[in-house]
Amino acid sequence: MIQQEMLTYQQLDGELNRIERDLRKNENFVRRRQYKAASQECEETISKLDARAQDLKNQLAQAQQTVRRITEVIDEHTREIGTLEDVDELNYMNKKLNEQLSELNAVEKEIKRIIREGDEIAKAFEETSAKLPRLVAGYNKCNEEFNKATAEVKPRVNEIRAQQSELRKSIDDNLFNIYKKVADGGLSPVFVPLEGGTRCGGCRMEMPKAIVDAQFAGKNYMRCEHCGRIIFKQE
Ligand SMILES: [Zn+2]
Structure with a gap:
């Protein structure tokens, strides 16, 4: 026969398991987890948007630098054209000028694309951030309710633990x-x-x-x- 104290200890463990299982099934415990997952997802989205915004900022700075460089070349070409009289040279410089203008056009398109994407990111950022307060409030509410449920069973849990540690003294170590x-x-x-x-x-x-x-x-x-x-x- 197994020691009666051991069997009682085991029975109390069974009760503790049931209490824990019930708590995990508690609606507020389940919803708290869902709220947490949803806010984590929001935060991840926000940090991805942040990274993308930073990336766009760099792209924009680079594009603006390219614009400055092209503008300088265009100014230079324009000055040179003013001093030229030879038709061939003029044609050649015009061709070069047109090349720069078309490059400038391409960069301007790129800048518009960056700004458009930036607007989309700002919108997504706003939408995602707007969700957060509701999720945090939901989490806090469920957390509060779940803490209440935990506090309700706490006296019985403490009682069981005290009983178990008393029983443990009489249970054979092996x-x-x-x-x-x-x-x-x-x-x-x-x-x-x-x-x-x-x-x-x-x-x-x-x-x-x-x-x-x-x-x-x-x-x-x-x-x-x-x-x-x-x-x-x-x-
Ligand atoms: Zn069996």
Whole structure:
């Protein structure tokens, strides 16, 4: 027979698990998580928009520099044209001037594109930022409600913990270690009674009687091969 204190401890763990499960199913817990995910998404969008805006700013600065450079060349060409009398030279300089003008045209188009994209980003930024306060308020409200739900079960949780630490003093270390190891693996309850002489009280699998008898020889518990729980004989 497994120590009664161990079984009571396990029963209390079961209650703690149920309390925790209920809290996780709590509507405010679920919605709080959704609000959090949504605001994180907003913040990520904002930081992406920020990066894109910075990128556009750099592009704009570069385009403006190109405009300045072309304007200088155009001024230079214009001055030169004023001093020329030879028709061939004039034609040649006109051609060069036209090249610069068409380059200037292209850069101006590029600047318009940058400004248009900048406007789109500003709009997206505004829309995304406008969502944030509602999400934050929603999160805070759910958080507050969920904290209330947590506070409600807190006295019972504390009571259970106090009871468990009292019980722990009487539980055999070896037994407790086995319990912890199996429980940490996610099984609950860990200790289950042998049912009908050949059945695991946890997973309900039937075992050959010869194996059960052999396993119990010299000790008061056995490990279920199917579910890994510890099966004990009830007296
Ligand atoms: Zn089992």
